[in-house]
Structures are given as structure tokens and as C-alpha cells.
Amino acid sequence: MLWLQGLILSAALTSLAIAQDAQQDQQATRLMEKVGAPSQFVMNTFKSSGMLGVKPHTLTGEERQKIKAALAALPPLDRRVLLDRLDDLSFIDGIPGEGTGLTSPGAHHGHYNITLRASIIDESLSTFLTTKERRDFTSDDSGITVTVKGQGTDALHYVLLHESTHVVDQTCRVTFTAHSKFVEGIWKEAHTLDAPWNTGPLNETFFRTHKPLEIQKASAVYGALSNSPFVSLYATSASAEDFAELVAWDEVRHMNGHLVIELTDRHGAVLKQWQPLTFPGVVKRFEYVDEFLANPASFKACAAYKT
Numbered sequence: 001m002l003w004l005q006g007l008i009l010s011a012a013l014t015s016l017a018i019a020q021d022a023q024q025d026q027q028a029t030r031l032m033e034k035v036g037a038p039s040q041f042v043m044n045t046f047k048s049s050g051m052l053g054v055k056p057h058t059l060t061g062e063e064r065q066k067i068k069a070a071l072a073a074l075p076p077l078d079r080r081v082l083l084d085r086l087d088d089l090s091f092i093d094g095i096p097g098e099g100t101g102l103t104s105p106g107a108h109h110g111h112y113n114i115t116l117r118a119s120i121i122d123e124s125l126s127t128f129l130t131t132k133e134r135r136d137f138t139s140d141d142s143g144i145t146v147t148v149k150g151q152g153t154d155a156l157h158y159v160l161l162h163e164s165t166h167v168v169d170q171t172c173r174v175t176f177t178a179h180s181k182f183v184e185g186i187w188k189e190a191h192t193l194d195a196p197w198n199t200g201p202l203n204e205t206f207f208r209t210h211k212p213l214e215i216q217k218a219s220a221v222y223g224a225l226s227n228s229p230f231v232s233l234y235a236t237s238a239s240a241e242d243f244a245e246l247v248a249w250d251e252v253r254h255m256n257g258h259l260v261i262e263l264t265d266r267h268g269a270v271l272k273q274w275q276p277l278t279f280p281g282v283v284k285r286f287e288y289v290d291e292f293l294a295n296p297a298s299f300k301a302c303a304a305y306k307t
């Protein structure tokens, strides 16, 4: 009897997995209907912020396949919220520098557009993260540089995780809820850190001052990060970025991913290394993310998203 029960159970689990895969695929197919050329509204938003050279990107069949796979790999909550709240997901060429794109309000209240730099579709996560991180420091004669290694997924999936979490946050009011465990003791207001995070090296970075920091201070900065609740320096810029970074990296962690920040000398020898996904203050908050994704209705504004 036992082996028969075992067989029935494994057959039931297999059919559950097939049903989940089918739902994932169906939701990703429906989300792909939102993928296309940016609306005039989106183009005007970019142009009015001074990005005059932006152009709509025409996606190839292969690029559309990659986007669909990345959408299917989002957490179920993100997919459901995007189906309800996303107007457009579009890709553009000509974003100056290493900009990524943005999540912006849609034409109707409570709706959003996600617009991304098209070249991220073919970018590795390590290239994406390193380029972004190096902007935060000024180099000197020492030849010391920062390199970020991200494993477990690619830039497109990571960026979609981050941006879709902004839509989830706006919808569920996660970082906008007083005493939310994602902000209490860390954020006083959306852009104002609480004590003790409002003093020390983490306040000297590009994300707090908008000025690149000397590379010689990088070691002290990452040392402070390792004793903080933040998974990245970018997470210190605002409570919404903190939450988006935390959810994105928790998902990458669940895919057996890794994040390593290294300082190397002019010969490429590693001087110091940090692994933010293992920082104690971050690991504790990953538990909050898992609880939230399993039960988003714990936030009143997302009562409709029962699991």
C-alpha cells in the first residue's frame, strides 16, 4: 500500500507542477501582449527629461523569447500584479550612459509602464552590475577597481525582478505603510535613513550625495555595507529601491545565485571580497521577503492577492 500511496502522491505532485508550469506560461503569454513599442506618452517622458536621442527598439523573435522566459520566471505575485497594473513593457535604444530605464506611472491612476534599455537583453548580470557599480567611484593612480559578479540569472531577469517589484510595492503599499517591517528602524521617510544608518561611510556614497566617491574609500564603504540591512549600495538610495533590491536578490538566491563584490589591484589580484547575500542583516530580511511573497494579503492594499 505504501508504495501505491507514494506513487499516487508523486503523480499528484507531478500534475500540480504541470498545472503550475501551464499557468506560468499562460501568464507570460498574456504579459507579452503588453510588450511593444513605447507609447508616445513614454517617449515624451524620456525626451522631457533631456534624453533626446532615445528611439523605440524593434524586438527580434529571439529577443521576444528571452523576454517571455524572464517574465515566466518572475514570482507569481509579480506576474499577477503586472497583469493587472502594467500598461506597457517597452525597450528603447539611445539611453545615454549606462542607464537602465524606469518604471513610470501609466496614463491611468494605479497603472505603470516599464521601459528598459534594449541592450540589457543580451547583457550578463556581472557586466550589468559592474558597469553600474564603477560609476559610483572615481579612480586614481592605485589602479584599484571594483568588480561585481552576479550568478544565477541574467541582467534582463534581474532588472525585470527589480522593476516589477516597484509595481508590487506601489500596489501593495509595502514601503508606504507605517511600521512596515521593510522600513521600520531603517527608513524614516522614503529618502531619509533612520539611525544608525544615517551616519558613517554608507552616507558618503554616490547614492546619498550624488557625487562619486574616491575608490580608496570603497573598502570602508563595503565593510559598513556588510554590517547593514542593505544588499547593495543602490539599496541605500530610497526605501523603494531597498525593497526592490531585496526582493530581486532573494529570488536570485533561491535560484542558487551568488553575488560577489571584489576590490582588485592594478594586476587584477583580489584585495578584498564581500558576499552580500550572506550578510546577517540581509539574510534576516530575506525571511520577510519570503513571508511577504507567500502571503501578500498581509498588506491590506493587496488583500485581493490571496495565495
Ligand SMILES: [Zn+2]
Pocket: 162, 163, 166, 240, 241, 244
Ligand atoms: Zn529601482
